[in-house]
Amino acid sequence: MKKFVLYISLFFLVLMGCKKKAVEPEVPQQKTVILSGSVFESVTGWPIDSAVIKVTGITPQVVTYTDSVGRYRVSFEVEAEINVNVIAFKEGYEPDTVVVLAVPGRTVNVPGLFLKRTAPETPTSGEAASIVLISQTAKNIGVKGSGSVETAQMIFEVQDSSGRPVDLAHSVEVSFKIGSGPGGGEFIYPPKARTDAKGRVTANIVSGTKAGVVQVVAESNVGSKTIKSLPVVIVIHGGLPDSAHFSIAPEKLNFPGYNVFGLRNRITAYVGDKYGNPVKPGTAVYFTTTGGIIEGSALTNEQGQGSVNLISAEPRPVHPVLGPGYAVITATTADENQRTIKAETIVLFSGIPQITVEPTNFDIPNLGSQVFNYTVSDQNGNPLAGGTTIRVTIDGKDIRALGDLDITLPDTRDRSWTRFSFAIQDTTSDIVERPVLIRISTSGPNGSATVNISGKVR
Template identity: 30%
Template sequence: MRGLLLLLLFGALAACGGGASDVTASSVASGAARLSLVLQNVAGQASTTVYANSMTTLVVSLSDAKGVPLSNRIVKLSVNTPSLGKISPDTVLTDSFGRAQSQLISNDNTGADVINASIDVDGKSYSTAFNYSIRSLDFILGIPRLDLSTLSAGGSVGVSVSLTNSETGLALDMPLSVSFNSPCADAGKALLSTPVLSIVNIVNGVKAASASSTYQDKSCAGADEITATATLGGISRSAKASLTVLAAAAGNIEFVSAVPELISLPGTGGNTSAVVQFKVKDLQGSPLGGQWVDVVLNSSVGGISLVQSAAQSQPGSGLVQVVVNAGSVSTVVRVTATLRGANPSISSQSNALTISTGLPHQNGFSLSANIANPEFYSVDGNEIVLTARASDRFGNPVPDGSAVSFMTEGGIGTIAPRCSMVNGACSVTLLSSGDRQKLVGAGRMTVLAHMVGEESFNDLNGNGVFDSGESWSDQGEVFLNGNETAHAAPLSLLAVDGSVYVEPFIDFNGDGIYNGPDGQYNGVLRSSSIAGSVAKTIHVSSGKVIIWSASSLGSNVLTYPLSAGKLCASGSLISQFAFAARDSNGNVLPAKTQVDLEVIQTVLVDALGNAINNPAQLTGLSSFIVPSTSAVSSFAGTLSAVACPIPADAQLVVKVKFPSGMENSQSVPLN
């Protein structure tokens, strides 16, 4: 007789409970430790409220009972409701101040949720929690700013809008999609780059949020009206500006290219200059050489400069080429070219050039997997995709072509040694292979991704550089953490088969020894006021634990009965059981594993067909599929009977079918 199963998801609790209270850490001399969480808004103030579709800094503080900071401790972070947002990164290491930072990334939804933090000390787990709410944010969309009010035929011009938090009056400190359109663009007589994401720049120590587009004339010839539109959390705003486009005249000048469009600040190791080209044309639209063109920048903040203020168009091609050199401040700049002697004035403007570090910082580097628990332990050749993402400290994606390197624990599995960033991300494939007994943890493997970058710091005064007195993430050389515990230097560990595994490190300076944190900020954005200041780089890194789930059930995955006793014991018609989705290594079963539960029994009837015994039944759903997760999930179910006794041979059976097609089962008698 088959019945139905009611599945109730168990929530795992930390050893010393939740709540925003002190936790005990046995390895601390004082016998106690304090773990606290604080959300900081854009003004750097503590808050329990964040905005939808935003990124908010989460500050973790850890100290002993006397207030002495506890450093080099791994803190695990999570949220109760992933549909409202996520924590990235979800594990952080406390610095010498006992502090660590992560980011709460909220979605479009509003509501309330809980941030959970936990630490492991000497084999015991301790946790705390922080309640917060998410609400919609109103904003102000500025009137579109045109760098030219009159545009030559076939010319281009930059158009930008500012975005301001209507509550604080400060820059809208989150990326927002802004669309641009105009009647001429709708009619195919002009082109507008749309939609575009807003970015935040620091100008003269003040944050400013803006979205920039480029208007390219095709055949508009007259008045046009550009409309910018943005929507956030159900709130939509729009603004308009007018532009006059000249009809074809004695000649015109067109923007051709800017290579590269992302240039690096001096001292960061990237390209610090860009070549910008325009083309001069005659009345018939043919290239025209020998014409002088004057060029200017729309901003000189931080010392941005042009190598020359004028250039002559080349015979045959009509091309005009100028060079832009980066200054000392991250910003966006355009080049305006004007045909000398033209009346009325004939001008065109380049696309936006972004000036930034071009280097990833530690807080902007992460590694993720599309499947956390693949069927890797028992099967060779299965694969998952790992994706590394990197941004500089201003949130700009690192330049295309930036290299990320990978290594696996013990050299187990097959992975590409590196990938190249495109739009701030790149991916590699990890295949199951190798001797699983060489892993430190049974069925658990760490993958390490790293690239050249800089340490992260807290820019308290908003000037865009590291100053004395500001905190930072002081890091040593990167090493692969094989046993998932907090330790400051590589260890010699024992693999599953008893062999020695020495955690490998990346020898950044090539001296043949491991170097820990040096007590200095290692980055390119250092204030010149710091004595002996030298710009340095490090390896930024991210480790990801991949569960190599086995194609076999663990022992005793069914628990029956629970505290209420067996079915029909003392006449009870209801009993409880539990199922743990655990493999033979104690890890979670592979993702996409099909799990089915049923009661198998022999029902006896008399000569008249009446039941002599009464069948046991499952109440609720009887099957589910294991999701992508790194944690073992436990489920509770209910068994019932209309009357007692139940069949003597009644048993509860769990059957699993793994993605590979292999099957496994376990049972427990109900009497």
């Protein structure tokens, strides 16, 4: 039995040995290595384009260039893992190198390469020949205590005859002075300074208590000559509003807006600071009126003035003391303590012309005379607008007229400009009764009116 089992085992071994052995396919070995990376400027971190990338440590060496965003990608073949040098360089920069392990069949991300710019050779300057303003922090500053910026910094550069900044070997001392100014205590600090390695000096102008224009000049003595900058102009604006320097005025004290709507009258606020300077531009002023309507606000200009339009409309004004036609215009703003301050003015809205005269009939004796009193006003008894003309014409023989015969009204709110008078006188001793016709007429912005009266002279 044991022999039988042994024979069977030998049979199967021989049978298996007679079968053809299976051959597995041969896998080709990967030899290509891909290197990928970027090149940057060492100070700014900006990518560098067109930099040369050289891979050494392999044969042959491989060269490529970075693209517009500083990236590169290069491939080559190796038989086995190997350390290679990746070198980046470009004209005007110091090169940078990194060592990476090149593995066949792999893409290797190369650490960033950083190129440092080589310092250009600094040319030597000549002797100082001119002074120019390089920059200034502000063209406008505020007076002392205004709450605005009170200091402006100026940087000047001293240059040689070729326009190059003077170097330290040709450094000069520069003095600063105020060529002209408002005289409110403004000053320059420091009064003098020496140029640095870039040929530059810095000065500060500090405002005083007065607004105005300041001219700053930088100058330096170079040998036997003096070089100067062009004047640097800086405007000093005023501070915040002050109640003692706040006023308001209309363009017209009297305008014919009681019966005619839509007429405009310019109202201007004049705003100064506690030193009497115009306030800083852009100061807000608010307006209200007791008659018609008014534009609500205005911003002051360089002269501290802000204007709006008063427009004739309802309501027709009634003043508690002066009566119908008189409107109160109020301007308000805030002072340095955030308190509301105000200024007021009165504007007359005049109406339709009316004429009255006394007496309305007359009989003048031989060589006698007669005085006539007449009024020209609107329906409220107020004066007519400025520019109104009043004329008295007399048609008669051998008489003479004296008094208010030809008048042009000023721009006024005063009711005394409604009352006038004249006289006529018989100039002949002849006792002959003669008729006399008197015409009083007015014409102007408010309209026209005429009154005729008649009488006789003996």
